[in-house]
Amino acid sequence: EIVLTQSPATLSLSPGERATLSCRASQSIMSQLAWFQQKPGQPPRLLIYDASNRATAIPARFSGSGSGTDFILTISSLEPEDFAVYYCQQSNNWLTFGGGTKVEIK
Amino acid sequence: QVYLVQSGAEVKKPGASVKVSCKASGYTFTNYYMHWVRQAPGQGLEWMGKINPDGGSTTYPQKFQGRVTVTRDTSTSTIYMGLSRLRSDDTAVYFCARWRDGYNTFDYWGQGTLVIVSS
Numbered sequence: 125e126i127v128l129t130q131s132p133a134t135l136s137l138s139p140g141e142r143a144t145l146s147c148r149a150s151q152s153i154m155s156q157l158a159w160f161q162q163k164p165g166q167p168p169r170l171l172i173y174d175a176s177n178r179a180t181a182i183p184a185r186f187s188g189s190g191s192g193t194d195f196i197l198t199i200s201s202l203e204p205e206d207f208a209v210y211y212c213q214q215s216n217n218w219l220t221f222g223g224g225t226k227v228e229i230k
Numbered sequence: 231q232v233y234l235v236q237s238g239a240e241v242k243k244p245g246a247s248v249k250v251s252c253k254a255s256g257y258t259f260t261n262y263y264m265h266w267v268r269q270a271p272g273q274g275l276e277w278m279g280k281i282n283p284d285g286g287s288t289t290y291p292q293k294f295q296g297r298v299t300v301t302r303d304t305s306t307s308t309i310y311m312g313l314s315r316l317r318s319d320d321t322a323v324y325f326c327a328r329w330r331d332g333y334n335t336f337d338y339w340g341q342g343t344l345v346i347v348s349s
Contacts, residue, residue: 158335167325167339168275174334211275215334218291219265219277 126150128212128222136230143199145225147212152192156216159188159197162224163208171210172197202227232256234326234340241346247314250343252326259307260284263329265336266300266311268322276322280329281309316347 127150137143147157155175160168170179172188175195185200199206207229212222237251252264266278279290281300288300299312309326324343327336 156334158333160336167327167342168336169339170333170335170337173330177333179333179337213275213335221275221277223274 126153126214126217126220128214128220130210130212130222130225132225133223134226134228136228137202138230139202139204141202143197143202143206143227145197145199145210145227147190147195147197147222149193149195149214151217153214153216155191156214157188157190157195158213158215159186160211160213161206161208162211168211199227232328232338234328234338236324236326236340236343239344239346241348242316244317244347244349246316246347247312248316248345249310249312250324250326250345252309252311252340254307254309254328257328259304263331264300264302264309265327265329266298266324267327267336268324269342270319270322273322278311278324283309313345316345318347321345321347 129148131146157175159172162168171182171186176188187198189196209224209226211224233255235253240248242248260283263280265280268276278294279298279300281288283302297314302309326340328338330337
């Protein structure tokens with residue numbers, strides 16, 4: 125099973141700041157990585173697919189990069205609605221999710 | 231507009247079984263694989279299995295083989311997830327999600343169904 129390790133577990137930032145979230149895979153997953161945002165009581169919302177492609181209606185402040193084993197989700201300037209938990213998910217070998225990064229207001 | 235509407239919350243005793251439904255609308259039901267993902271309270275996401283609505287073939291990860299059964303009813307565009315021999319650690323929110331082949335991930339999710347396992 126491919127293990128996805130997300131870091132940090134919690135990111136404390138202020139609105140307007142840049143957020144950099146990491147997801148590392150235990151073996152190469154090429155570019156088969158997606159990022160989701162989840163708010164309390166809601167299902168996950170797709171942000172990025174295939175490592176770097178924004179999903180429909182996702183603002184340009186969200187961007188993804190990486191391939192192989194190391195991936196980054198960047199939120200260029202945090203808006204109040206961006207404070208949430210973010211998960212990465214791989215589909216190269218079965219399906220697994222990372223443990224999540226909580227972006228909280230500092 | 232795509233909608234995935236799930237059945238309501240359930241409370242079950244240990245050892246019992248539960249069946250959760252997910253009714254799809256707004257697209258051609260048989261064109262997209264459907265998956266189930268669960269989330270224990272305060273925890274992350276865990277994939278439970280998938281079904282091809284066109285034919286009904288299923289795939290489950292080893293952890294859930296023998297305990298999870300995913301089925302579909304094409305006449306009502308509904309998929310079902312059955313989980314047997316429930317334990318307290320099966321307490322979770324269960325989500326159905328549509329797989330988008332070109333994206334290699336899930337593009338639409340149901341609202342979630344809370345299943346509580348308690349004696």
